[in-house]
Amino acid sequence: MTLARRIIPCLDVDAGRVVKGIEFAGLRDMGDPEELAARYNSEGADELILLDITASRDGRATFLDTVRRVAQQLNIPFTAGGGIRRLEDGYAVLRAGADKVAVNTAAVERPDLISELAAQFGSQAVVLSMDVKKKSAGWEVFIRGGAESSGRDAAAWAREGVARGAGEILLTSIDRDGTCSGFDCGLTAAIAAQVSVPVIASGGAKRFEDFLAVFAEGQADAALAASIFHTAEHSIGTLKQFLAGHGVPVRLSR
């Protein structure tokens, strides 16, 4: 009996379509969120994350509609985020069918947001999403989709977020995002050692071996990827068979 390592496909959405950028820029259309969600659910994904990458006030209704439609396709856990600024925003995505809410920029600007969400919905429903870049020593947190430095140290922010009630950390390496050069295992291991909650590694996944490395060296509890699944380069089922063959505990039965 072991807690399985999770494989989590991520849908970055803009105006109701799935898009993907490289190092947080240059967006390409990758398909319909409902179709991709249904495919991942049937391929054995352990969870799905949906992020509104523009997170504009105007696009809110469209995003909530996407959350609602994607939720209909799933019988696995579902996290939604992007543009969550207030308790009411969190309530709206949960009511639309998400199980967890991911916070990023607004939490950096007003850390009480994490405490408020955790007090209302429980820590298990609050994911702290952090976009980080390597600095000379350690990593720094960036906000607004990676556009702006926050001046915060990644490890210190992770600790604070957990102390305030975040139940999971979604850790994205901006340096690796969309580069297909593998997860930043040093980053994942460094943050995982600092917190008592699960860490989801993100950014840079390409080969099956990258996943193996992030679970072993990186000490990640879950690994997130987008492009490699969207393009159907790899099916989630095949990836999990590979991991199981290398001794990683994964959920194979659906």
Place this chain on the structure above:
Amino acid sequence: MKVSIIDYGAGNLPSVERALRSLGAVPECVTAPEQIAAARALILPGVGHFSAFVSGLRQRNLTAALRQALTRGIPVLGICLGLQAMFASSAEAAGESGLDLIHDKVQALPTNVKSPHIGWNQLRRVRKSILLREIPDQAYFYFAHSYAAAAGEPHTAAACDHGFPFAAVVEQNNLMAVQFHPEKSGEAGWRVLRNFLEWAQ
């Protein structure tokens, strides 16, 4: 079959409702004591804080009706916090009482394991289970919780280990409950819901 989902104001009801509907049941969300008294089968869903759950029931005057219905033998399925609420009390909310249908206490997960316990885990069967009928032993279920009731007799049908062996599946007379989220646990989870519906019929 009509199934009444207790809406105390905090649970994530849409996914439970959708799963039940797909399985051919007719779910209805209930918010009044007389609806509980008339129910044929109940679902006690739950996410959030133990005290929000207890006070949510209290504010809607549902506590007594729920206790009466369950004492009378109405089939119920508690989910996550809904399992914990059947117990006497929880370390999450000192001073608050649960429904106390099972006279044990819910404890915090120990500090030597990751908490919350989030993710897919397997079960260890303690005895023949109604809810796990025709589900393979190696099946995984999705957990998301920071508190748990220690596995024990006579309530626990299957346990899970995270810091200590805890009650993952409770089956005691008309009281059925799972610490995991069956509505979020893929095909195995939906089979648990179907087993409950067939048994409650």
